[in-house]
Amino acid sequence: MLSILKYLKPYKLQVSLIIVLTLIGTLLELYLPTLMADVVDIGIVNNDIPYILRTGLWMLVCAIFAIGLTVLVNFFASRVAMGFGKDVRRKLFVNVENFSLQEFEKIGPASLITRSTNDVKQIQDVLNMMLRMMTRAPLMLLGGIILAVSRDQTLSLIFIVALPVLALTIYLISRKAIPLFGELQKKTDRLNLLLRESLIGTRVVRAFNRVEFEKKRFNQANEEFRDTGIRVNKIISFLFPSMMIIMNFTNIAIVWFGAIRIDAGAMQVGNLMAFLQYSMMILMSLIMLSFAFIMIPRAQASAKRVNEVLLIDPDIKDPEQAKAETGAHAEVEFKNVTFRYAGAEKAAVEDISFLAKPGETTAIIGSTGAGKTSLVQLIPRFYDIESGSILVNGIDIREMKQHTLREKIGYVPQKASLFSGTIAENVRFGAKDATDQEVMDALQTAQAIDFVNEKEDGINTYIEQAGSNLSGGQKQRLAIARALVRKPEIYIFDDSFSALDYKTDAKLRSALKEETGNSTIILVAQRVNTVMDADRIIVLNEGKLAGIGTHEELLKDNTIYQEIVESQRTEGESA
Known part of the structure; x- marks a missing residue:
């Protein structure tokens, strides 16, 4: 996967801009729970209406800026991902055009079509997601943990239980799903091959009354593709509900133990509200990372297949010192x-x-x-x-x-x-x-x-x-x-x-x-x-x-x- 990311080099300025905008937007989002805690603990407790209005207005400005930055990040991420996909497809096409017939036949036209379309699309989609999430999620996770601990160190001990359980769930689901992604791409190759053969040879198929045979052959490949896809989606479908259960139980624990600490005078209500917000951010960032970890293996399988074509060094090359040939006729x-x-x-x-x-x-x-x-x-x-x-x-x-x-x-x-x-x-x-x-x-x-x-x-x-x-x-x-x-x-x-x-x-x-x-x-x-x-x-x-x-x-x-x-x-x- 990393080797194919070298084609991002022309977009390094835009990628840097995405990282900077994501950093600013994430910091603004992390700042909002602190402002909300101040509204409750200072404004509401002291019945200070001007303070509530000032802080509320500042929260609104931060939220609008964060939304605007998110829109810009999504815009630039989409442009970079689409440009990257275009460059890789062009490089694939140019490389294939330089193949000798022997190299071309080795991979096969059906597989080359799949690699130039479906596989590049998988990499492109994951890159788009990585640019939007992979920068934001770690920043939010790290910032959320630091700010949550700063609010209440004792209550933060809940994360010692919640985070490993969440990480273990992601690991177990990923371990089951990852091998199936490579298999799914091979099934796609097989589908393309049969479809291409059937369409090109349609006259022969009909002339020899082999339509039913071709239908059975295609249906078998189609069902295998479907079954593999269902298996992958069944496994991944466990991810979101499992995480929501863990998140909700974590929130229950925070409210339960937070109420005990408020009753004991060890914590303020505003701090508990901010802590809940930060816990949601931490868990949501883990969900984003989990989706990335699920999608990256599929992209890795696709990247491997694309690299196989890109790394083929054509056997037939031009000589370094070509001999000049002149003459109007050729013997x-x-x-x-x-x-x-x-x-x-x-x-x-x-x-x-x-x-x-x-x-x-x-x-x-x-x-x-x-x-x-x-x-x-x-x-x-x-x-x-x-x-x-x-x-x-x-x-x-x-x-x-x-x-x-x-x-x-x-x-x-x-x-x-x-x-x-x-x-x-x-x-x-x-x-x-x-x-x-x-x-x-x-x-x-x-x-x-x-x-x-x-x-x-x-x-x-x-x-x-x-x-x-x-x-x-x-x-x-x-x-x-x-x-x-x-x-x-x-x-x-x-x-x-x-x-x-x-x-x-x-x-x-x-x-x-x-x-x-x-x-x-x-x-x-x-x-x-x-x-x-x-x-x-x-x-x-x-x-x-x-x-x-x-x-x-x-x-x-x-x-x-x-x-x-x-x-x-x-x-x-x-x-």
Whole structure:
């Protein structure tokens, strides 16, 4: 918890102001019972009306000032807590954006969402409470005890019994509740995961008639979350009644023994009234502290989860001395590259070497699971290789800044990812300063212009989240247009034509040849007709290089390529 409070540093002036205002306000509140005692013991006893009016007016002024200061403290505490939450969320987001895919997958998107929202909110709420209570409660507790003892030392002995009983009650309840808070956050993770999976995969769920199964799965997680929440609240619900019982018995004892002392002439009525007020302040401050102690463990569980993300040091970093790379075109070379995913026994790609030249198309083909996508994801450094090297214009990509490297690349992923916004905004994701004409040209090359023009608002048509109002082929073509508008030196198409029909596929590849010019094209595909015109075809088999050559060369002497061609041969289609 303390480590995450370092993000309070920009607000240290406001925190200092809160402490000062709280101190003044608490002293004013502590002063009020003394004034009241004077009104009774001096004004009423001596029937001194002017003194009563003067002291009463002074009490009113002190009360108004105390209220005003409390309002200011609450205002500043809320601002600090909200600003702190904003800063932590921003830091979380920035840190996650720097993760490699391996680190991102390790925690999981559902848990990252929970940590960035629910967990930060828990910390933010506790911070707000701490700023308002954690300064006020100790001051009131200490001041109340000192002033109560100063009023009557003998009567103060009641606190020797009351305070330990109260502290023990808080301890026992906290001990039961604290472990459940961490469990509750994990249940929240599970709920978010199931909800996210169900919403994203709603078409699959309905297509396979698994709605009832998903309902049961979600209901089970939901009930577990509910049961844990009820257990926590049941335990905490004992806190307030227990404290009220202790407080009331303490007040009874004070009145009882105070009356005895007044009857014996050892105490005045005003002092007893002030003593009662101070005892209430002492006990209320303990209640405030108890709520803080109950809430802090939950915030600690959340802070631990947030810190886990903040303290992850991304594996993929920019070099301290990046090598400068110049040139209008980019040559990509793999030299004995081996890569395996974290925890995997077998390498995803092993000992791969090839050269992709500017102005040429290098195609990668192979069966499912051969390592095609894993191979091309190494070029933008989504993952770092285990051994070997990947060179761009003769420079190892690990010696280049990630920003510089990725500026050279137009990447179209296997699954087209679109964002909520207009078609133009999605295409401009590749080049934010692209003009409307450049957007239209990219759409024309990507064979997307026809369906865009059919839309009522054209390029200003709104796309729903993840492109849910578009077909698979339309999403792929917009993803291709996004890469084209960037005009990069290296194009990576990761099975980006799989949702297109053969005619559109052929037209798109023809248009790409004219558009890409001297850029290096690396094309991953499943279909032979997509790769057969490539300048070189790389055949992968179980992560290893099984052959390199043109379509004709591979068809002549590469068994694996021959099998792929044969498996795709249909009536009326010739390899």
